[in-house]
Amino acid sequence: MATFVLVHGFWIGGWAWRDVAIPLRAAGHDVYAVTLTGLGERVHLAGPQVDLETHIDDVVNLITYEQLHDVVLVGHSYAGTVITGVADRMPERIARLVYVDTAPLPDGVAQIDFNPPEVRKAQEQQVAAQGEGWRLPLPPWEELDDGSMLAGLGEAERRLMRERAVDQPFRTATQPVRLTNPAREALPKTAIWCTFTTAQVQELIASGSPLFSALAGPNWQFIELPTGHWPMFSRPHDLAELLRSL
Numbered sequence: 001m002a003t004f005v006l007v008h009g010f011w012i013g014g015w016a017w018r019d020v021a022i023p024l025r026a027a028g029h030d031v032y033a034v035t036l037t038g039l040g041e042r043v044h045l046a047g048p049q050v051d052l053e054t055h056i057d058d059v060v061n062l063i064t065y066e067q068l069h070d071v072v073l074v075g076h077s078y079a080g081t082v083i084t085g086v087a088d089r090m091p092e093r094i095a096r097l098v099y100v101d102t103a104p105l106p107d108g109v110a111q112i113d114f115n116p117p118e119v120r121k122a123q124e125q126q127v128a129a130q131g132e133g134w135r136l137p138l139p140p141w142e143e144l145d146d147g148s149m150l151a152g153l154g155e156a157e158r159r160l161m162r163e164r165a166v167d168q169p170f171r172t173a174t175q176p177v178r179l180t181n182p183a184r185e186a187l188p189k190t191a192i193w194c195t196f197t198t199a200q201v202q203e204l205i206a207s208g209s210p211l212f213s214a215l216a217g218p219n220w221q222f223i224e225l226p227t228g229h230w231p232m233f234s235r236p237h238d239l240a241e242l243l244r245s246l
Contacts, residue, residue, distance in 0.1 A: 002072050002095070003030045004243065007059060009077025009102075010173075011138045011165040013040015019236035020243070027244055032066065034059055036082070043166045048134035050169035052111075052177060056085035063093050072246065076100040077229065078111055081177050087184040094187055096246060100239070101194040101229050103201075104214040107179040111172070114211055127170045135167035148195040152227040152234025161233065190221045190246055192239070194231050198222045221246075 004024055006017040014033035021031040036055045038046030059082060063071060071094050075083035080102030087094050097104075105114065112120050122143075127136050141158060144150060150158070193201060201222065204212045223242060227234045 001028045001030065002244075002246075003068055003070060004032070004072045004074060005059065005062065005068065006031065006033045007073070007075045007079035007082055008034070008036065008039070009075075009079050010136070010168045011039070012161065013042070013164070013166075015040055015164060016230075016232050020232050020240045023237055023240040024243065029244070032062060032068070034062055036079075038169045039166055040164070046135070046167070046169055048169070048171065051171035052081065052085065052175040054169075055079075055082045055172060056089070059083070059086045060089055063090065069093055070095040072096045072098060072243070074098040074100060074243065075102060076232065077102050078172065081105050081111055084179065084184070085177055087187055088179045088181045091181060091183040091187055094184075096188045096190060098243065098246065099189070099191045100231065101192065101196070103191060103212060104189075105177050106210055106213060108176045109211065110174050110176045112174050113176075123170075123173070131167055131170065134170050136170045136173065137167050138162070138165040149229045151195070153230065157230075157233040161230070185217055186219065188219050188221070190223060191215065192223050192225050192231075192242060194225050194227050195229050198224055 006021065008014060008016050014035035017033040021033050024031045035042050036058050038050040073083045073086060073094050080099045083097055084104040087097055112123065123136055127133060130137050141150065201215065205216045225231055225235060225238060225242060231239045
């Protein structure tokens with residue numbers, strides 16, 4: 001049986017993995033659904049000091065203090081950067097990295113650098129106007145709906161997200177990831193694409209974009225799970241089955 005550590009993206013928490021964790025545990029796997037500092041039930045720890053390194057520490061400490069080994073480390077969206085940082089620090093504890101609708105960023109790149117300039121500007125304005133200069137609220141649905149992001153989310157799922165979402169500490173988006181350990185590159189890696197196709201990703205790799213350069217390395221497996229950006233809500237059982245199959 002495998003040991004899964006599930007790491008969420010912006011605005012949500014470990015609670016978001018509930019319907020993925022249940023079938024994995026029923027199949028006999030050990031599952032740890034992390035809630036990152038300042039989010040979910042740990043929202044009381046939010047503050048302007050919370051950054052990417054804080055969240056990497058969260059996962060490193062979980063693996064260390066729970067004495068976990070051979071971990072299948074799963075990161076959704078922003079957490080793709082988090083799990084990359086964790087693997088850089090402790091590759092000997094990781095059996096596989098799984099990127100859910102995300103990819104590893106190169107050294108020195110921040111999550112916000114992945115956004116087009118107009119999106120970055122809008123986020124900075126939102127943080128200044130609504131987030132006291134350090135919090136990024138969950139945007140209105142119409143701002144997120146690009147035709148694919150919200151696919152598969154019904155009214156119940158959207159209501160659940162809206163009710164439980166909390167503001168994201170913005171330094172987690174603006175702090176660049178720092179990578180120094182090439183041993184992480186030898187780890188087996190899987191990308192589960194939800195809002196992209198494998199063909200689209202291959203085109204981005206071929207374009208030479210530095211943001212997708214890590215996907216050209218060895219030990220990659222690409223899998224498609226067509227849905228929106230939050231498959232833990234829109235297709236949780238299918239996502240669990242994919243994770244079981246790795």
